Amino acid sequence: MKVVTFGELMLRLAPEGYLRFIQSNKFEATFGGAEANVAVSLANYNQDVSFVSKLPNNEIGQMAINSLRQYGVNTSHIVRGGNRVGIYYCEKGASQRPSKVIYDRAYSSIALAKKEDFDWDDIFSGADWFHFTGITPALSKEVAEITLEACKAAKEKGIVVSCDLNFRKKLWSNKEANETMSKLCKYVDICIANEEDAKDVFGIEAKDTDINTGKLNKEGYVSVAEQLSQRFNFKYVAITLRESISANDNNWSAMLYNSKEGKAYFSKKYAIHIVDRVGGGDSFGAGLIYALRNSYKNQDAIEFAVAASCLKHSIEGDYNLVSLEEVKALANGDASGRVKR
Amino acid sequence: MKVVTFGELMLRLAPEGYLRFIQSNKFEATFGGAEANVAVSLANYNQDVSFVSKLPNNEIGQMAINSLRQYGVNTSHIVRGGNRVGIYYCEKGASQRPSKVIYDRAYSSIALAKKEDFDWDDIFSGADWFHFTGITPALSKEVAEITLEACKAAKEKGIVVSCDLNFRKKLWSNKEANETMSKLCKYVDICIANEEDAKDVFGIEAKDTDINTGKLNKEGYVSVAEQLSQRFNFKYVAITLRESISANDNNWSAMLYNSKEGKAYFSKKYAIHIVDRVGGGDSFGAGLIYALRNSYKNQDAIEFAVAASCLKHSIEGDYNLVSLEEVKALANGDASGRVKR
Amino acid sequence: MKVVTFGELMLRLAPEGYLRFIQSNKFEATFGGAEANVAVSLANYNQDVSFVSKLPNNEIGQMAINSLRQYGVNTSHIVRGGNRVGIYYCEKGASQRPSKVIYDRAYSSIALAKKEDFDWDDIFSGADWFHFTGITPALSKEVAEITLEACKAAKEKGIVVSCDLNFRKKLWSNKEANETMSKLCKYVDICIANEEDAKDVFGIEAKDTDINTGKLNKEGYVSVAEQLSQRFNFKYVAITLRESISANDNNWSAMLYNSKEGKAYFSKKYAIHIVDRVGGGDSFGAGLIYALRNSYKNQDAIEFAVAASCLKHSIEGDYNLVSLEEVKALANGDASGRVKR
Amino acid sequence: MKVVTFGELMLRLAPEGYLRFIQSNKFEATFGGAEANVAVSLANYNQDVSFVSKLPNNEIGQMAINSLRQYGVNTSHIVRGGNRVGIYYCEKGASQRPSKVIYDRAYSSIALAKKEDFDWDDIFSGADWFHFTGITPALSKEVAEITLEACKAAKEKGIVVSCDLNFRKKLWSNKEANETMSKLCKYVDICIANEEDAKDVFGIEAKDTDINTGKLNKEGYVSVAEQLSQRFNFKYVAITLRESISANDNNWSAMLYNSKEGKAYFSKKYAIHIVDRVGGGDSFGAGLIYALRNSYKNQDAIEFAVAASCLKHSIEGDYNLVSLEEVKALANGDASGRVKR
């Protein structure tokens, strides 16, 4: 059985090291996108996983596909066509200088995709899990409808559906997000969010928490999860908790709320020295999917997901290139960073 | 007095060395575009030159502007706005493998520019020369109209107008090009073209010449120039003559037709070992503008323009980074490549 | 139906550009090996192809596998185990300075592989073509026996067998090669060789040809092909003809001998400006396999194979990263290297 | 109205990353110099600014000029002549290993400049601010006199004069510095210094402060500022306060003393994880000039200057490549380093 993820895969153009855009005459050219990042993580955990999207039939589209194939993601359901690979420019921050992301994703092949591009019956053959994020339906009205079709098809086939709210204010307004995501979330079993998404998308807040200081309010997050569960009947709500000390140093932990039990499980908290934090949330989602799909207990699941995403912060690029053994070792407590010979 | 050029400035993303796109995880990030390339050449010859375009108000737009400022091009008439810097991906060919260019320029700030973005009265203040190429009006109907406005304004002010036909089949059809360029060419004094443009745009042919073999038919080119001159009343027609032996080796020469005299001047021919041939035609145009604007005799003008563009083929990137002295030295006959200490 | 190739995949460590080993503190790290190179070529021509080998269960082995997966080669029959990935160090020559290859491949996982590592019945399921080269049986006596088993299994299943003689004097003596290859060639349908292999392995000579001058003796090569066909009952013998002018410039052509017809087909000859010639022979083999497997006529087949391998010389690394369309374009005569926009 | 800065612009040669000189065979080649750094900062804040210096009429001199032009600094008053661009070699330290700077700046074009090279009347046309540092007069006796001429000309024209004491013991002795700077400071309105300069140049000390421990003695600094103000009649004295924890970690704050009020304003203190601290002081000076020139209140001015220079520590190279918006955001309190999308 396989996992299917659906979304956009973008070319990521990043200056080397800590150079700013305006100092650069060279870009690291890698690929990333929320749902593709999840797919790569799962492939690295030896899961059968297929990424669904649309990419142009030129060499840049091929580069994007090859970036997934090399890690073992199935790309046979990626439709070829349209004219452009979406791009995001990514400048790495340091100390008090934040990282900066400039999107150039409008008019990409997937953003202009049509319903007839995707045959969900065929795509979901052999699948037991479907994952998407709030970015996908934000790409265009048509893609939102495609996502809805996918959700319905998944539901009919008894496929588990997970969704990371992933609000992007450059793509749509809070109101648009609320409307569309409300429709989609009816089909979602497992909802993943960061500290801000619930508020941005649904207006549900973790009271008394200032995301710029990072002081956490555990009760607040439990309340957010409860509200979300009640509104959409989620089985699980997972919330990542990032405390930004600087562009280099973050604390990182998460909570898993089991709505049936009405109980929240908090992970341990990691003090992270950041190499690259883009894709951190996606690596959490992938860790959670792995853990729940492989019947981890709730506390173990949240620890696995947080350990996986903790490690992502030490890795360049969007993809979380860590093995199952490495995540388990960290989840089991070896955080000393001692050399493995 | 200054020269004004108008067009698109794109981000050029190129794999290192002779790597193919699908082998690359790093792109050289430079900037280029036909009319901007001409502007940089002229600045390198100590001409006062202003490049006019529209670029987004973000760091990528700023990189584009800085790439011009560093060589002394005036960028004060570049309008900031819109959402994207057009992109072209450029893979360098070798031997029998051709170079490959993939355009991702649709929806760029300049392609979506509006008439009201440009005040040609202000822009042309202090100008005595206006240059554009066939790429600019091909960007959109609105930009074609803007170009027409610019041509009219130039004509009224007695500004010399030069145009490189520069046909791009990915941007428009031969028919569209013919219609639009026919309107614009009425205002043009000096027409620049390569071996194929006259045919692609106006259906005017240099008979008996196969561009893939590079055997030249001098009489044919003179006839093309005559036909062009007669149709549009050009003062000068310049045609570059490229013989492609391989992706590494080209022969390069050109012809300048003085329509008043009814006489054609052929340059000497250079056997070039290519470093980067993109921008070769633009560097020719810039050389010709320099020479004519500085009252070179016809034969000297075509020799200067060809020497300038010969040198361009030895330089990485779109911009022709050579000095007046270097062009003169080559035009005067020192082609031995001996070390200058 | 799929093609199966069997051999070693090595880590290739190469200084940047034209640097010598003793000037370098950085190595390009790519992967290559005769049979893997063939597999990548075929995948690039959209053929279903599986590469069979043994690689250690560590990250270096994984890098090797990923290098194939990214281009779409099936790696599911690569056995994981043993301790090392074979290495070759490769220094690029220029002008009169030859390229230099230093092998460090002894004791690699595949060289120490055991018969029980490979289940040819399973591997050949769905296959219609099997390819190996003379390097594989030279790795060890056990691997020679494994290759023999593979040949027998292929024969039983009616799978076409092709073999590139590929003599490597660092791996075995002429005598050892003769003995082992004589046994294997009984099962081979299509034999591929360069100008020297037939002599080195079987003592069969192309008279009057000095490989250091590159003056070809067409009759001699036909005679070599005839002798080979008669001794081993090959259906086809293909011989590549390299004329080394310098480390930068080679002439390249080939001959296909159809033993049933008793007729030789010579390709056109390309004057190549070399980017990287390693893997040139493998890209020829892959081109030939593609052409014969897709029922090209004899002359068309040899033209396709030579065009494919001509292009390889313009590409960095062992793998021939060209598409079917690109090979066809060159085989059909467009060798001018003009920019594709 | 414009700002004028005067000094040396050097080629900065730096090994990549944390490599030591003796491990390197490649240098990052950028440009920097105290007064040029200030000019670039001001250009980045959209101020009209002209940098005055002398640079050789060769390509290395041109590189230096282009490095300024790309950021919008006016370079039309840079005199071309002399033989060399001064150089400094810069090795980045880490942890307990300090950064190392080796100067090779003697005999540079500016160090050998003559009075007649500079026409201050012309240079100061349209200027309302003049800035130099203690490095400029230390270059040579002649340059000291040129600086004095500039100060006098500025004073006559009612131009504000700011000076960063910037003591360099490799360029002159404390005694020489004292003599020369005492003459120049008569014309200075705003004096900028780090914790050590006042002592090194004028023997004025911040008592009870050990610069190697970084424990600050606020009262001591106020007393230093008072003494400086009294001796030279400065309107403002600004002192930067660096606490060096290691080569990677510094605390950074500053004080602005308003001599008319007799009151000191201390900024907040930033814990900085350093990318590159060279140019930190210059970026502070530029921030202060911007703030005072744009009529910021005293507390706001020192906060702006410290925020600007805090950000500089996160940027590679001498130039502080941050925008007005970025400095304001940090000065207004967002130091969390969260990604800007």
Next chain:
Amino acid sequence: MKVVTFGELMLRLAPEGYLRFIQSNKFEATFGGAEANVAVSLANYNQDVSFVSKLPNNEIGQMAINSLRQYGVNTSHIVRGGNRVGIYYCEKGASQRPSKVIYDRAYSSIALAKKEDFDWDDIFSGADWFHFTGITPALSKEVAEITLEACKAAKEKGIVVSCDLNFRKKLWSNKEANETMSKLCKYVDICIANEEDAKDVFGIEAKDTDINTGKLNKEGYVSVAEQLSQRFNFKYVAITLRESISANDNNWSAMLYNSKEGKAYFSKKYAIHIVDRVGGGDSFGAGLIYALRNSYKNQDAIEFAVAASCLKHSIEGDYNLVSLEEVKALANGDASGRVKR
């Protein structure tokens, strides 16, 4: 008088920056090995030092030798022969992700060396110190015997012998190590170990210390040193004390036990921000050899050795490229990392 060290010198292949192996297509290619690292350190302290080993007679062997010669190590006793330079692949860890080392050193020239390759009488001519580590005898039984011969020869000539236990579980079992090292340690005067070696090799433990938490138990280490001294009659036992907080941050100190006095000297402790920690122990050994060979007092010796190895953590590669002056400056207390101009 000179120092002699004996062991393996390996090619170290490392991805750039924090890239993982499976993201890399380029390796930094440097050289390292415990005893060679010690030799380079000593050469940097202006000691006459000769490194003894066996390396193949090809360019890779030559690269290894050149890497030592450039720092002034005498390589005239390195035997040329055999087929391979041992390799280790080294991936740099960050935050909670540990560094990873993959060895590919079997069958190297030194591992297959023979007794007759080394003439210790000749090698030790002019020597007063011999150093090896536990890695050397672990390479093969023959090399263990060669090491024993060297120790005996040294003892006969009155040469001081130092040994770093350096247990490598990939090379031999604890039992094998115990047997062989017990024989060799009879000839050793000065024993160096990290927190784990004494236990791994001889079963001697520092009770109550968990190496993953880094909480130190000073009494435990003194007891370990006492036990070691008593068993092997060492004059000195030095133990390095690493507290691993993360892959980026370690605390580092050490203890020197003088067995004659029965007294332990603890160094100050450094909080290190790591650039590259490989070779940290070797740089400690070299510092200790320097200090003891130059008659430093016990406390001064351990401070010098710890300062030297503290600095190593800030340097890329195995070799500790610091000067005597730099070590002394740190040992004397300047740990602020302030720029040296």
Next chain:
Amino acid sequence: MKVVTFGELMLRLAPEGYLRFIQSNKFEATFGGAEANVAVSLANYNQDVSFVSKLPNNEIGQMAINSLRQYGVNTSHIVRGGNRVGIYYCEKGASQRPSKVIYDRAYSSIALAKKEDFDWDDIFSGADWFHFTGITPALSKEVAEITLEACKAAKEKGIVVSCDLNFRKKLWSNKEANETMSKLCKYVDICIANEEDAKDVFGIEAKDTDINTGKLNKEGYVSVAEQLSQRFNFKYVAITLRESISANDNNWSAMLYNSKEGKAYFSKKYAIHIVDRVGGGDSFGAGLIYALRNSYKNQDAIEFAVAASCLKHSIEGDYNLVSLEEVKALANGDASGRVKR
């Protein structure tokens, strides 16, 4: 017995690939200088060789020394002191664009060296050959006198003296060169020159040869050699003959004139595709010294020297990093550039 060479060793700063200076923000940092280049060549041919110079006692000076030590050159007679390492900037030409060298060597440690820095008695202990070029005495009057002292000391000790005229117009006038070189040449046994040196230094011409066309006039060169021999009593005069076709392609040959025999020996001529031609003449000198010092016959000597320098053109940097075996292979006729496996 050893060879001694004396001169300047400079830091060579070169943009990557074919980039122009004004496109670069990174320089390859290597070292070179005529006499040091000769020393490295000789060390590569296993000759005992010592390079004598003066270099500052800082890390840049140390880098220079290490660059020689790594190839086995004895650096123990390099005096440390003074303030700067001379620099030359080197931009690689291509096709019709010539390479460009900008010198920044004035005031270097060696240019300001004093007689008392060098004890020639000590330096020449164990020497049988002394080599310098016309660059060394051109550095300063004092260095010219030091060179004269060295020549006299060499003569007294019966040491062979060779000199490459190496005229540099940036360092001195033809008249100064003539005066000084005339004094020095009295002590010279073997004179090396290129096509222009004899004329530039001594006004002796090879008639009817235009160095920009490269058409050679063999009789003219013999006449030049005769005149030189007669004027200075040289035993041998060797002249290199370069025909510049373009910056990429040169023909290369040379002549050795044996004045005792009154006979000239011309080498074969190589058509070279250039990687880096700087140091070509020095590599010829080194080849000639090797050949004559090892008693090659005249024809063999000139073939060895030309083959050695032909290979240099294929190598990046000043140093000719080729082995004896490689030069011999080419001199013996294998110029095909076929891969060595």
